[in-house]
Amino acid sequence: MNDLHHEIKQLIIDSLDLEDMTPADIDNTEPLFVDGLGLDSIDALELGLAIKKQYGVTLDASDSDTKRHFACVDNLVSFVKSQQN
Template sequence: MVNLQMEVKQMIIEALDLEDISASDIEDDAPLFVEGLGLDSIDALEIGLALQKRYGIKLKADSEETRQHFASVNTLAALIQSQAKQ
């Protein structure tokens, strides 16, 4: 799962064009929104598009479950793993 987390971090950096952040700067369990990376709803849309493009994962934008998946790198990696098993 460690490789998947690094992959998720790299995907976030590429999707959001974060030039001054490296994958090692992002903690696996740190919040992605408000605190932590300080991402916003536009960033969430970009990450959602990247997830759909790379992993074929479709999410409902207004779902509480989707918000929970976007909590951290760990929760995004868990989502990807759960979708891969289906």
């Protein structure tokens, strides 16, 4: 697992109070919302804010790509990387 994957998983755990979880519990390709990890719409807002704060990226709620970026950890990692380059 590379560092950014681990970092984003830890960010998910910390920002969403998933106290009983460790980064190893979150699969890179598992859906974050509803099925899979089971996060909800409030978590989506909270996670968006945490990503914005930590990586300084801009998120547009009306952008249809935003939903895709938040689908799983792999997508979030690609998105953050693309914004940093």
